[in-house]
Amino acid sequence: MSITYLEAIREAQARALADDPRVFIYGQDVGAFGGAFKATKNLAAEFPGRVLDAPISEDAIVGLGVGAAIEGMRPILEMQFADFSTVGFNQIVNQAATLFWRTNLPCPITIRLPFGGTKGGGPFHSQSLEAIYAHYPGLIVMTPATVEDAYSMLLEAVALDDPVIFCEHKLLYYHLKAEQLPTEAFPVGKARIAREGRDMTIVTYSAMVHEALEAAGELALEGWQVEVVDLRTIKPLDTDTVMASVARTGRLLCVGESWPWGGSPPK
Amino acid sequence: MGGLAKEILQGAARGGYSQGMLQTVLQGGAVGEVSPFRDTYLKAFRFMLLARILDEKFASLYRAAKIHGGVFLGRGQEALSVSVGYSLRPGDVFAPLIRDAAGRLAFGEPVLDSVRTYLGSPLGPMRARDGNVHRGRPEAGLLPMISHLGAMISVVNGVLLARRLKQIPGSVGAACVGEGATSTGSFHEALNQAAVEKLPLVLVVANNQYAYSTPTARQFACDSLLDRAQGYGVEGHAVDGTDLEGCLKVLELAVARARAGNGPQLIEASLLRLCGHGEHDTAEYVDAKLKASSLGRDCLKIAEQSALHQGWTNSETIAVWRAEAVQKVEDAVAMVQREAGPDPFEESWQALSTRDLSEGNE
Ligand SMILES: Cc1ncc(C[n+]2csc(CCOP(=O)(O)OP(=O)(O)O)c2C)c(N)n1
Numbered sequence: 001m002s003i004t005y006l007e008a009i010r011e012a013q014a015r016a017l018a019d020d021p022r023v024f025i026y027g028q029d030v031g032a033f034g035g036a037f038k039a040t041k042n043l044a045a046e047f048p049g050r051v052l053d054a055p056i057s058e059d060a061i062v063g064l065g066v067g068a069a070i071e072g073m074r075p076i077l078e079m080q081f082a083d084f085s086t087v088g089f090n091q092i093v094n095q096a097a098t099l100f101w102r103t104n105l106p107c108p109i110t111i112r113l114p115f116g117g118t119k120g121g122g123p124f125h126s127q128s129l130e131a132i133y134a135h136y137p138g139l140i141v142m143t144p145a146t147v148e149d150a151y152s153m154l155l156e157a158v159a160l161d162d163p164v165i166f167c168e169h170k171l172l173y174y175h176l177k178a179e180q181l182p183t184e185a186f187p188v189g190k191a192r193i194a195r196e197g198r199d200m201t202i203v204t205y206s207a208m209v210h211e212a213l214e215a216a217g218e219l220a221l222e223g224w225q226v227e228v229v230d231l232r233t234i235k236p237l238d239t240d241t242v243m244a245s246v247a248r249t250g251r252l253l254c255v256g257e258s259w260p261w262g263g264s265p266p267k
Numbered sequence: 268m269g270g271l272a273k274e275i276l277q278g279a280a281r282g283g284y285s286q287g288m289l290q291t292v293l294q295g296g297a298v299g300e301v302s303p304f305r306d307t308y309l310k311a312f313r314f315m316l317l318a319r320i321l322d323e324k325f326a327s328l329y330r331a332a333k334i335h336g337g338v339f340l341g342r343g344q345e346a347l348s349v350s351v352g353y354s355l356r357p358g359d360v361f362a363p364l365i366r367d368a369a370g371r372l373a374f375g376e377p378v379l380d381s382v383r384t385y386l387g388s389p390l391g392p393m394r395a396r397d398g399n400v401h402r403g404r405p406e407a408g409l410l411p412m413i414s415h416l417g418a419m420i421s422v423v424n425g426v427l428l429a430r431r432l433k434q435i436p437g438s439v440g441a442a443c444v445g446e447g448a449t450s451t452g453s454f455h456e457a458l459n460q461a462a463v464e465k466l467p468l469v470l471v472v473a474n475n476q477y478a479y480s481t482p483t484a485r486q487f488a489c490d491s492l493l494d495r496a497q498g499y500g501v502e503g504h505a506v507d508g509t510d511l512e513g514c515l516k517v518l519e520l521a522v523a524r525a526r527a528g529n530g531p532q533l534i535e536a537s538l539l540r541l542c543g544h545g546e547h548d549t550a551e552y553v554d555a556k557l558k559a560s561s562l563g564r565d566c567l568k569i570a571e572q573s574a575l576h577q578g579w580t581n582s583e584t585i586a587v588w589r590a591e592a593v594q595k596v597e598d599a600v601a602m603v604q605r606e607a608g609p610d611p612f613e614e615s616w617q618a619l620s621t622r623d624l625s626e627g628n629e
Contacts, residue, residue, distance in 0.1 A: 024432055049432070050432070054460070055456070055459055055460055055463055057421075057456035057457075057459065057460055058456075059418075059421065059452060059453050059456045059457075060420075060421035060424065060453070060456035060457045060459070060460040061421075062421075063418060063419075063420070063421025063422045063424070063425060063453070063456075063457060064421045064422070064424045064425035064428060064460065065425060066422050066425055067410075067421065067422035067423060067424060067425020067426040067427070067428070067429065068425040068426070068428055068429040068432075069425070070405045070410070070422070070425070070426055070429075071425070071426045071429035071430065071433070072429065072433075073429045073432065073433075075425075087452075090415050090418060090453070091418060091421070091453075094413050094414075094415055094418070095413055095415075095418055095422065097618070098413070098618075100618065100619060100620045101396060101617075101618045102393060102396055102397055102401075102411060103392075103393070103403070103405055103411055104394075105405050105406060106620040107620075136618075137618035137619070137625075137626050138618040138619060140619065140621075140624055160621055160624075161620045161621055162619045162620055162621050162624070188624065189623070189624050236624050236625075236626065
């Protein structure tokens with residue numbers, strides 16, 4: 001059996017729905033149609049009444065999620081593309097991200113953002129917005145690079161009592177495969193050494209982990225041992241693992257796909 | 268005094284919340300013959316009176332520089348606001364806005380909550396983390412507004428949808444906005460969303476003719492905001508916002524229709540803001556003709572006159588109610604003024620409930 005990154009996201013949602021009656025999914029075309037990328041395929045049929053099509057209203061989608069969370073639910077909100085989450089930006093950063101600090105009431109919502117560059121995406125279907133959301137102290141930002149992480153981190157995102165911006169890279173959706181779903185996971189907020197090396201550290205996340213691993217493989221042929229750190233969550237940022245790696249290698253290269261000015265890699 | 272109010276008075280609510288419904292209890296009764304509407308009317312009137320006195324106290328504390336930040340009053344809007352709070356029942360959801368002191372009290376918000384929030388007491392519901400009108404007790408159905416206009420409506424939708432998913436029937440959610448907020452994308456998205464889901468939302472628009480300084484002619488081009496009800500596919504109701512009886516009746520009707528499954532209800536109340544946008548604002552831009560028109564009538568005065576005229580109460584009783592309300596407010600202010608302010612060094616600055624993932628947790 002083999003499972004793709006996208007299927008892992010679908011499976012994680014199926015499991016969250018099955019395990020926890022507080023979970024529901026809300027987003028554009030997520031119902032009978034199964035989502036623009038099919039991340040919710042068949043879920044509406046398997047979980048009647050709990051996978052709901054939303055109007056094209058990102059602001060109200062997130063606002064509704066916050067209200068449901070106040071009422072004890074654990075909504076998973078799908079943005080059709082990360083780029084459109086900017087229409088819901090106010091509700092994400094001002095409502096969801098401040099609720100706990102203001103009221104002591106947790107805000108367990110998961111906002112799924114299909115993000116990143118793919119061929120033909122253009123300026124409005126390619127953006128990487130993780131750095132913007134990471135700016136806000138009331139948000140957790142996850143950027144899984146592997147099928148295993150896509151599955152286990154999405155389940156953790158739903159289980160966490162805080163708003164999670166779950167950035168899933170569209171480039172990985174179909175071609176990244178694993179043999180099976182994981183049974184255990186690294187803790188949230190911990191980076192992973194994707195490849196060990198002593199000459200240089202590459203710190204990266206999401207799709208760029210795979211680029212970095214490929215580059216490291218090529219450089220190995222020339223005798224360079226490159227270490228690759230997969231951040232997994234960019235907020236919180238596991239600086240301990242990064243610092244320890246850089247202390248060993250003495251050289252650091254940060255790789256990311258977002259715009260350089262104020263992006264996650266410079267941080 | 269209600270259980271929760273008593274607990275808060277004793278300062279037991281520090282840093283946490285009590286479960287259960289809010290309660291602001293008024294003592295004493297009325298005179299004259301018994302009629303259910305008379306009873307409703309007089310109770311609502313007393314909440315209006317209390318709200319006006321509370322608002323005026325905040326204005327005077329503001330002038331004395333005892334309040335940091337803005338003070339926003341509901342003068343002229345009490346009849347509408349109280350009707351919203353009064354028409355809801357325990358278990359319902361209420362998202363008031365900046366001019367809803369009366370509605371909040373009628374919904375059960377303790378006087379102390381507003382005093383503590385305005386004066387920045389850590390014992391208040393927002394623990395001095397947010398001020399003035401940005402307060403609530405979400406676990407008791409009173410949602411704390413964020414400043415961004417229109418943003419609370421979809422949050423009410425979310426609570427209502429969650430109730431539906433949890434198969435808790437019979438809840439109604441009310442959200443208050445000004446006519447200016449109807450121009451936001453949030454308002455449109457949320458009302459449309461509520462209509463699509465046929466949620467029991469009562470959306471109350473206080474058309475007080477100005478959004479800060481902007482008159483309605485610069486805010487929208489339709490003749491009446493209620494024209495929009497049809498466009499959204501929801502039921503609409505117009506009411507004279509200066510008339511307590513009209514407001515109580517229209518809210519009772521709208522809440523009942525929402526509760527009975529008829530979907531969102533849009534109410535437009537016409538009135539005039541009888542104060543500045545905030546207490547910093549002298550509001551010289553308000554058209555004198557509007558002030559002199561029936562929109563400019565003071566709803567509290569009219570309600571009082573009407574109650575007297577109907578023989579539902581007498582001026583002596585009203586004087587007693589007024590004195591009681593003044594006492595209640597003065598007591599609360601005196602008490603809160605003795606409470607220590609927040610200590611930034613003691614305060615937790617963590618923005619996440621998952622402590623070990625929070626920034627600054629090193
Ligand atoms: C989205 C947004 N833009 C601007 C403001 C600043 N602001 C606060 S109150 C206000 C006027 C609101 O007018 P209206 O909705 O009619 O309510 P009223 O003050 O008349 O009760 C403005 C512009 C805001 N709070 N939110």
